[in-house]
Each structure stands twice: as structure tokens, then as C-alpha cells.
Amino acid sequence: MAFRYQGVTVFPSDRLYSSVGACGTNDPSDVAKVxxxxxAVQYGFLxxxxLNVTGQCDFATIEAIRWYQSLLNMSPSGIISPVDVAFIEALHRMGPYWRPANTQGTLRVEQGQFTFDNEGCDYLPAVPPFRQHKYPYFSRILHWPQTPYSGVTIGRGFDMGNRSRGEIYSTLKYAGSEDYKAELCSRAANLKGRSCVSFIETYGPMVGEITHQQQVNLFNISFKTYVSSAERIYSRVSPRGLPWAFVEQKVKDVFYDTLYQGNTAAGKMAEIISQGKKAELVKWLNSVRPNKDARRDVARIAWLQ
Known part of the structure; x- marks a missing residue:
């Protein structure tokens, strides 16, 4: 049975009883555990x-410890002690055979349910080699929407292509993610296009799944920005049109959704919405425009009708 130590889950089979690494005690049984x-976490592949499992702490073992310490944004001292349980837990949860299967959980969000439901699905298995089926994507693992302007994404549309490492790390932590997952994901900062594929192949199995609640938290945090942006854009573009407070909620939902996907013609869309004519909005959604997502527009039109 696992137990908790300073807020971290520790599995007895992995518990260290002495220090391992540079200038450590290096008891053979503890060295072999490490x-x-x-x-088991793709060190050779990465x-x-x-690294041979010999129970002897050689230079290769110390270098491997340093490599994972650096990866996890820890001081690369080359030594771990029995109190460094966060390091052990991170390695444990990265392992391909120990990752928990999050099979159920909430799929309801505070705002933007239409966008949340259309940004992914929750019924495809998250297993190596993390090659995704066609859209919609299983969203609780790292994925790439396969467009040149998209970055590595996790959850329902948390795209890291235009975010800094600090923003990614802090947002994921606030959503409830483990330290090591937030740190690994932060390395996807500003990546876009085909470079996302190799990143996901390398780090996808190590990050594994986020939970349903973490996914909901992440979406709630991100979506608030688009709600504020929508009202600001609308108020600036349409001061004499239909007041924002009187715009139908489903129309707002569609406007939020286009902003969430990077709407480059938001001003034009706001002008159409201000007319209060839903038929004109449907006509605009059916039109050809930059970065148009035809599949999503079909869903938006169905939502409006």
C-alpha cells in the first residue's frame, strides 16, 4: 500500500533506505531500485x-540521476536521499506500466461548454506510442491539432505554442498538475508545427494523462480570458448596435468559441452579431475566411439553430 510523505505518494517497493549517487551510501538494493x-522511463531512448541494473553505483548511474534531476528542474547534484520522495514519485509515475487510468470524472465546466465539448473527446485510450486518431483528439494527453499555427496541446485546447515556460508551468500547477508534469509540459513553450510531433513522441509517455478534474480546471482558467476579450472586442466595434447584455447566450458561445480557436476576423464577426440577425451570422460562418475550421463551423451553426 502506498503512503503519503510531505504531501507526496510513496510506493513501498520504491522507498529508499540510503542515499544513492555521488558520494552516497549506495546500498546495492537501493541502487538497483533507482x-x-x-x-523503465525511456532513459535509453531519450x-x-x-544503463545496466547492477546494484553498483557507477558513473553511468550518477549521470542518469543528474539527467533526470535536470529534466525535473531539480539541482543536478547526482545524488538522491530517502527524503527525496518527489524524485522517486516522478519516476514512478512516468513509468509505462504504473500510470493510473483515469476512467471517469467530471466533464462539466463553468463557462464555454460548447467549446469544451468540441475541443476533444474522452473515449480514446492514452497508450504508447501516443499516436492520435483523427479529430477529435483524446484530450487528456499531449497532442497536436496538426495545423502549422498550432502548438503542443493538452486538455481541451490548452495550446502551448504561444505561451512562455513560466505561464505554462504556473497555469498547470494552478490547475492541480503534478510538479514534474508541469515542468515537462513547459518545455513545449513556443513550439509550433511539425516540431510538436517529436516533442510529443519524447515527452508524451512521460507526461501521461491529466485527470478529468485537472482538465476542467485548466479549461476554466483559460476560458475566462476569452470571455473578457469577447466583450471588450464587441464593445469597441459595435458601440451603437445591440448591447452585449442582450446578445443571445448561444451567439456569445459561438463568438467565444471562434476566439478560442484564434479568430482573426473577430471585429467583423462582432459587427454582424450587433445587427441582431442570426441568419447573417450563419451566412458568415458558412463563408470562406482565413483559418476556417469547416467541421467546427457546422457544429456552431447547429448550436445556433
Whole structure:
């Protein structure tokens, strides 16, 4: 049975009883535990280095410890002690055979349910090699929407292509993500296009799934920005049109949704909405425009009618 130590889950089979690494006690049984954990989390694949499980703390073992400490944004001291349980838990949860299966949880959000429902699905298995089926994507793992202007994404549309490392890390942590997942995801800052594919192949299995609640929290945090932007854009573009307070909620939902997907013609759309004629909005959604998502526009029109 696992137990908690300073807020971290520790699995007895992985518990260290002495320090391992540079200038450590290096009891063979503890060294072997660390070597087994490291070998199980793609160290050879990620670095091209081979680590034998010998129970002997050699240079290769110390370098492997340093490599994962750096990866997890820890001081690369090359030594871990029995109190460094966060390091052990991170390795444990990165392992391909131990990752928890989040099979149920909430799929309801505070605002933007239409956008949330259309930004992904929750019924495809998150298993290696993390190759996604066609749209919509299983959203609780790293994925890439396969457009040149999209970045590595997790959850229902949390695109990291235009975000800094600090923003990614802090937002994921606020949503309830584990430290190591937030740190690994932050490395996707500003990545776009095909470079996202190699990132996901490398880090996808290590990040694994986020929970349903983390996904909801992440969406709620992000979506508030688009709600504020929508009202600001509308008020600036349409001061004499239909007041924002009287715009139908479903029309607002569609406007939010287009902004969430990077609407570059938001001003024009706001002008059409201000006329109060839903038929004109449907006509605009059916028109050809930059970065048009035809599949999504069909869903938007159905939502309006």
C-alpha cells in the first residue's frame, strides 16, 4: 500500500533506505531500485545511453540521476536521499506500466461548454506510442491539432505554442498538475508545427494523462480570458448596435468559441452579431475566411439553430 510523505505518494517497493549517487551510501538494493526506475522511463531512448541494473553505483548511474534531476528542474547534484520522495514519485509515475487510468470524472465546466465539448473527446485510450486518431483528439494527453499555427496541446485546447515556460508551468500547477508534469509540459513553450510531433513522441509517455478534474480546471482558467476579450472586442466595434447584455447566450458561445480557436476576423464577426440577425451570422460562418475550421463551423451553426 502506498503512503503519503510531505504531501507526496510513496510506493513501498520504491522507498529508499540510503542515499544513492555521488558520494552516497549506495546500498546495492537501493541502487538497483533507482536503476530499475530509470531504465523503465525511456532513459535509453531519450539519451542514447544504456544503463545496466547492477546494484553498483557507477558513473553511468550518477549521470542518469543528474539527467533526470535536470529534466525535473531539480539541482543536478547526482545524488538522491530517502527524503527525496518527489524524485522517486516522478519516476514512478512516468513509468509505462504504473500510470493510473483515469476512467471517469467530471466533464462539466463553468463557462464555454460548447467549446469544451468540441475541443476533444474522452473515449480514446492514452497508450504508447501516443499516436492520435483523427479529430477529435483524446484530450487528456499531449497532442497536436496538426495545423502549422498550432502548438503542443493538452486538455481541451490548452495550446502551448504561444505561451512562455513560466505561464505554462504556473497555469498547470494552478490547475492541480503534478510538479514534474508541469515542468515537462513547459518545455513545449513556443513550439509550433511539425516540431510538436517529436516533442510529443519524447515527452508524451512521460507526461501521461491529466485527470478529468485537472482538465476542467485548466479549461476554466483559460476560458475566462476569452470571455473578457469577447466583450471588450464587441464593445469597441459595435458601440451603437445591440448591447452585449442582450446578445443571445448561444451567439456569445459561438463568438467565444471562434476566439478560442484564434479568430482573426473577430471585429467583423462582432459587427454582424450587433445587427441582431442570426441568419447573417450563419451566412458568415458558412463563408470562406482565413483559418476556417469547416467541421467546427457546422457544429456552431447547429448550436445556433
Amino acid at each position: 536503476q530499475q526506475l530509470i531504465a 539519451t542514447g545511453r544504456h
